[in-house]
Amino acid sequence: MTTAIDQIKNEISTNDVVLFMKGTPQFPMCGFSGQVVQILDHVGVDYKGINVLEDAALRQGIKEFANWPTIPQLYVKGEFIGGCDIVREMFQSGELATHLTDAGIAVKAQA
Numbered sequence: 001m002t003t004a005i006d007q008i009k010n011e012i013s014t015n016d017v018v019l020f021m022k023g024t025p026q027f028p029m030c031g032f033s034g035q036v037v038q039i040l041d042h043v044g045v046d047y048k049g050i051n052v053l054e055d056a057a058l059r060q061g062i063k064e065f066a067n068w069p070t071i072p073q074l075y076v077k078g079e080f081i082g083g084c085d086i087v088r089e090m091f092q093s094g095e096l097a098t099h100l101t102d103a104g105i106a107v108k109a110q111a
Contacts, residue, residue, distance in 0.1 A: 004061025012075045016105050017047035020062045021072040025049040032084035033072045039091045040074075044108025045100055077103045 012018050017040070023029030025037050025047075040047050052059040052071055059071070066073055066080045074081040076099065081087060090096035100107050 004055070004057040005065055007058060008062055008065050011048065011050060012078045015048040016077055016103070017045055017100070018075045019047055019049045019072055020052055020058075020075075021049055022051070022053050024051050029053060030071075032070070035084050036072045036074060036087050039087055039096070043091065043097055043100065045105055076100060076105065 008020075019025070019033075019036060019040065021028060021030075021033035021036065023033055025041075028034035028037050029051075037049070050058070052062060062071065062073055063069055068080065068083060070083050072087075073083055074087050081090070081099070087096065090099065097107050
């Protein structure tokens with residue numbers, strides 16, 4: 001049987017950018033998830049959004065996996081980047097686009 005941790009490892013190893021969030025990219029179910037979706041959409045990066053509200057084991061598992069108590073959580077190339085505050089700070093400083101580009105992930109040109 002696949003555990004939540006196995007599912008998380010599989011998602012972050014098979015997708016370059018993964019956002020574990022409440023809701024979906026089209027319909028975020030919390031403000032923090034919505035902010036990260038807006039940032040990723042603005043940067044123009046392809047990512048996979050995973051709704052933790054659909055699976056209680058996954059919702060708890062992602063907190064244990066990263067040893068991070070809150071959701072959303074952003075992963076790039078299998079690396080935990082952070083939650084909403086960290087992603088927002090990285091975006092505002094330009095570090096997020098640089099990190100994605102350095103990881104070999106295409107982003108749209110920054111205006």
